[in-house]
Amino acid sequence: RHGRSVIGILPQWWSPPERREMGRGSEGKPVRSTTGQRSQEEIKAPKMVQDVDEELEGETTPKASATEDDVAIPAFTLNGDSSPQQAKQRVLPQSAATSLSHDIPKRVEPSSRTSTPSSAPGGKGLMPPPARPASMLPPSSTSSLRIPSNGPLPNRGIPANSQQRVSSLSPNGAVATPNARGKVLLAPGHSPMDWAALTRKGNLSGVGTFQRVTPSQLKSMTGRKGKPAWSSWQGKVYNITPYIPFHPGGEAEIMKAAGRDGTKLFMEVHPWVNWENMLGTCLVGVMVPESYGGNTASATESLEDID
Numbered sequence: 001r002h003g004r005s006v007i008g009i010l011p012q013w014w015s016p017p018e019r020r021e022m023g024r025g026s027e028g029k030p031v032r033s034t035t036g037q038r039s040q041e042e043i044k045a046p047k048m049v050q051d052v053d054e055e056l057e058g059e060t061t062p063k064a065s066a067t068e069d070d071v072a073i074p075a076f077t078l079n080g081d082s083s084p085q086q087a088k089q090r091v092l093p094q095s096a097a098t099s100l101s102h103d104i105p106k107r108v109e110p111s112s113r114t115s116t117p118s119s120a121p122g123g124k125g126l127m128p129p130p131a132r133p134a135s136m137l138p139p140s141s142t143s144s145l146r147i148p149s150n151g152p153l154p155n156r157g158i159p160a161n162s163q164q165r166v167s168s169l170s171p172n173g174a175v176a177t178p179n180a181r182g183k184v185l186l187a188p189g190h191s192p193m194d195w196a197a198l199t200r201k202g203n204l205s206g207v208g209t210f211q212r213v214t215p216s217q218l219k220s221m222t223g224r225k226g227k228p229a230w231s232s233w234q235g236k237v238y239n240i241t242p243y244i245p246f247h248p249g250g251e252a253e254i255m256k257a258a259g260r261d262g263t264k265l266f267m268e269v270h271p272w273v274n275w276e277n278m279l280g281t282c283l284v285g286v287m288v289p290e291s292y293g294g295n296t297a298s299a300t301e302s303l304e305d306i307d
């Protein structure tokens, strides 16, 4: 039916199939179009055909009519504006549906189309399913690991209304936080990463040579009265002074090991921490018996003595 309007844009030499048929009616006689009107393409048609038309003016021909008037043309839209009523009207008769079934995309289910509410905003796409009520959500296996959304956050600083804010500031800037592990809020530039960066820069032992340290000498290195803080770990002596402001447990805790063997204390609190790795550049020397004698021997001498 709409083909006629398209014909106008085709080249003049092209004659539509309908017209080609028009020249031969049921009895081989030329026929006119069913409308009987002259359209623009008829005017533009080749002369020969026009002449035939004029000759046959006035002759009547049986008019073609649709055999199934009520066959609705299937309409498919992609914007989902079908309403159940419209969809019902578009249902094809069995014969037509069978012949067209190969043209209908398999994935477009009529039921899903009709279930689309026409009042959806914009009328596009399917509506998302309604959200499940929170009570129906299955408990997550990691829910116990999540940071609670209310209450004080662990190791995230002190609450704004806390009196602890000023009073807990230590001389090096570390702040005690109310957490079960006893970690402190380290001062800016004193994170574990900062410590790692500092240790890469060189020797932090505070001594020029490898030391043989007697128990009495270790006892005097308390970190007070201008002296460095030394602590021993499994027979080796370390200068813990530079690490104090970096200690996650705070200054007070680490200072308990100053001037003495820190192995037991250390292992009681955090046996997973690797002392030797962390304080490797702070190594002062080795512990020797009190009766050993000289305490300023070089590393070479000391090791030779051991051999």
Ligand code: HEM
Binding pocket: 181, 182, 183, 184, 231, 240, 243, 247, 248, 249, 250, 253, 254, 255, 256, 257, 262, 265, 266, 269, 270, 273, 274, 275, 278, 279
């Ligand atoms: C002298 C060498 C020490 C080093 C290198 C050291 C290192 C560390 C490190 C890396 C942490 C963080 C642990 C973590 O996040 O799991 C820590 C925490 C802590 N340290 Fe030390 N520490 C030393 C000595 C001590 C001593 C002697 C004490 C106690 C007497 C102590 C008490 C603590 C406490 C209470 C914490 C916080 C709680 C915890 O993390 O378990 N530390 N220390």
